Amino acid sequence: MTKIVTSDDLAELKRLAQLVPPVDETRCLYDPEGHYIPFKDEVIRLFGDDIGMAKAFVAEVERLESFRIAYTEWSEKTEWARDGSTASELGKHLADVIKVRFDRLKAENTALRAANNTTECRFEVSEDTLKVIRGCLRQAEGDIDLIRAENQALRAKLLESK
DSSP states (O other), X not given: OOOOOOHHHHHHHHHHHHHSOOOOGGGOEEOTTSOEEOHHHHHHHHHTTOHHHHHHHXXXXXXXXXXXXXXXXXXXXXXXXXXXXXXXXXXXXHXXXXXXXXXXXXXXXXXXXXXXXXXXXXXXXXXXXXXXXXXXXXXXXXXXXXXXXXXXXXHHHHHHHO
16 A cells, blocks of 8 residues: 655655754765765655654654764763873773772872871971970070079189188
8 A cells, every 4th residue: 555645744754854953074974976965855765655754763863863962972071081091991991991090099189188187297296396395495595594693603602712
């Protein structure tokens, strides 16, 4: 049973084909001779009189477009990881490589924070120690001044007694 294609059917196919995201240079359709084929013309050629299949096809292309966009975004945002690959990372999934690098950086960050805290603690202890030492020095200087004065008084007495 052959269905007769009406101008309304043809208009609907064209409308559906126009809903598909624009085809860029990387996703162009070409015939065997290398000539560019507009996407809407290819949909009409493929599905001629089957509007249901054309709608399903267009819906699937739209659904797959979100995956293409997500993949493109992932590729662009992870280019740095591919550029700096090391020999030990070859053959590994990019997500695993990124996780290993992240874990390594996190461990290094934790170690640096611990070292920084230790240095700060030492600085605080050192500062407290310096305060105590300064207090002791002030006390010793005071004692030295008293002993000096006492020594001078004793020398003076000795000189008088001679």
